[in-house]
Amino acid sequence: MKKSAGYQPISVFEDRLDEFFQVVQWAFVGEWLLEDRQDYVDALPVERARGVEVVDPARGDVGEIAAVHASFGTEMTTPGGRRVPTAGLSWLAVHPAHRRRGLMTAMMHDHFQRCRERGEAVSALYAMEAAIYSRFGYGMGSQTVKAEVPRGAAMWTVDGADQLTVRLERASFEAHDELVSHLQARLTRPGTIINPVGSGRNARFTDPVGNRKGMEKWRLAIVEDRGEPVAYAFFRRRAQSSVGIHDGVCQVREFGALTPAASQRLWQTLTDFDLVETTYTENLATDDPLLHQLKDARGARSKVVDNLWVRLLDVPVALQSREYFHDCDVTIGLTDKHVPDNAGAWRIVVRNGDATVTRAEDAAPDLTMDIRHLSTAYLGGTSIESLAAAGLVREHTAGQARELAVAMMSPVAPLANWDF
Numbered sequence: 001m002k003k004s005a006g007y008q009p010i011s012v013f014e015d016r017l018d019e020f021f022q023v024v025q026w027a028f029v030g031e032w033l034l035e036d037r038q039d040y041v042d043a044l045p046v047e048r049a050r051g052v053e054v055v056d057p058a059r060g061d062v063g064e065i066a067a068v069h070a071s072f073g074t075e076m077t078t079p080g081g082r083r084v085p086t087a088g089l090s091w092l093a094v095h096p097a098h099r100r101r102g103l104m105t106a107m108m109h110d111h112f113q114r115c116r117e118r119g120e121a122v123s124a125l126y127a128m129e130a131a132i133y134s135r136f137g138y139g140m141g142s143q144t145v146k147a148e149v150p151r152g153a154a155m156w157t158v159d160g161a162d163q164l165t166v167r168l169e170r171a172s173f174e175a176h177d178e179l180v181s182h183l184q185a186r187l188t189r190p191g192t193i194i195n196p197v198g199s200g201r202n203a204r205f206t207d208p209v210g211n212r213k214g215m216e217k218w219r220l221a222i223v224e225d226r227g228e229p230v231a232y233a234f235f236r237r238r239a240q241s242s243v244g245i246h247d248g249v250c251q252v253r254e255f256g257a258l259t260p261a262a263s264q265r266l267w268q269t270l271t272d273f274d275l276v277e278t279t280y281t282e283n284l285a286t287d288d289p290l291l292h293q294l295k296d297a298r299g300a301r302s303k304v305v306d307n308l309w310v311r312l313l314d315v316p317v318a319l320q321s322r323e324y325f326h327d328c329d330v331t332i333g334l335t336d337k338h339v340p341d342n343a344g345a346w347r348i349v350v351r352n353g354d355a356t357v358t359r360a361e362d363a364a365p366d367l368t369m370d371i372r373h374l375s376t377a378y379l380g381g382t383s384i385e386s387l388a389a390a391g392l393v394r395e396h397t398a399g400q401a402r403e404l405a406v407a408m409m410s411p412v413a414p415l416a417n418w419d420f
């Protein structure tokens with residue numbers, strides 16, 4: 001019997017959202033508070049909610065939802081500040097009673113097929129466990145620095161930072177959605193997920209009580225240049241003290257800054273709250289301006305972890321939707337177990353920043369690799385040559401790994417700053 005036999009894929013409509021949420025709570029290990037339900041509804045792209053339902057009594061109660069997922073319809077910024085239609089996969093959950101029967105595999109195929117029908121050339125996700133997604137063709141497209149910045153950390157002076165003003169407000173979808181969306185869309189860092197359309201687009205403003213862990217509600221710092229917003233950050237604080245010493249913490253979630261001065265003004269603000277000793281964040285790019293502006297970057301106790309996992313679903317469209325930084329003419333041989341249309345040989349010719357990607361069935365490939373390695377290199381944060389050095393990409397024509405590496409590497413490290 002096929003592993004996922006006895007189940008069928010379904011769309012999950014509004015009337016079954018509570019069943020959807022039950023599967024999520026079982027899989028993610030937790031009970032939500034009843035009062036938080038609306039926050040979860042607001043965070044879900046309902047019209048793209050899918051599931052797997054039991055059809056064979058040998059598998060469970062017929063009609064019962066055994067597994068779910070959903071995805072945001074969005075665009076992702078690619079190297080050079082271009083964009084590619086992207087699905088942000090999230091909410092992936094298999095009820096523990098139905099694990100290891102191939103339901104995730106069935107849902108991934110469902111997701112890939114629907115994305116391709118919609119013209120989404122890339123799927124991207126945040127991984128709960130990093131070992132799962134490579135087998136489905138995802139590669140670690142970007143990394144992030146987790147940092148703990150001490151209060152009042154000294155920074156190299158950036159001209160103009162002192163002239164900027166800051167507003168601190170309670171974050172609200174009604175009051176701030178336009179402002180945040182507008183700023184987010186102007187960020188040029190590859191990996192930036194541009195605001196999704198449809199339901200779930202207010203996910204960044206949701207604030208379930210059960211997730212606060214004693215912290216205040218999400219607040220927004222808005223840096224302005226003569227009344228024009230130039231940076232924003234979602235943050236929240238928690239007071240704590242022992243033996244009369246106040247050592248509260250501040251958590252910074254999504255943030256973005258358009259200029260060096262805006263970045264400095266933002267972080268000066270976020271690291272200088274009374275009664276708060278440490279400001280921590282998980283959303284710094286590996287070359288974030290803050291890391292260069294801090295006089296003692298080691299003092300921020302940083303560590304690097306995976307950020308966005310990326311999967312090319314339509315190789316020519318995805319590769320042609322980014323800029324390149326050196327001319328090249330390289331033929332690659334690809335394997336792709338889950339999207340066979342991607343497999344085979346592709347010729348990548350780059351002239352003046354633009355790639356033309358065509359089928360090259362007769363040519364012997366200069367490089368061979370799996371789709372996950374091309375996906376890893378896509379945003380320009382990992383070099384094809386380093387993947388060759390690791391034995392993951394195979395070079396058949398000397399020097400071609402470097403050719404493609406130099407063309408694809410981004411001058412700016414990729415990062416997704418919005419955890420969907």
Ligand SMILES: CC(=O)SCCNC(=O)CCNC(=O)[C@H](O)C(C)(C)COP(=O)(O)OP(=O)(O)OC[C@H]1O[C@@H](n2cnc3c(N)ncnc32)[C@H](O)[C@@H]1OP(=O)(O)O
Nearest residue numbers: 027090091092093094099100101102103104105125128131
């Ligand atoms: C993008 C996101 O939403 S991230 C959140 C993902 N969700 C979670 O982590 C919630 C808790 N976990 C779950 O819901 C499930 O266990 C899932 C989704 C991780 C896996 O679902 P399953 O239906 O059991 O997976 P399925 O049976 O299709 O297995 C697919 C393959 O992945 C492997 N796999 C499954 N889970 C894991 C894991 N945790 N670590 C490593 N490999 C795994 C399986 O061994 C299998 O490998 P194979 O193809 O070589 O046989």
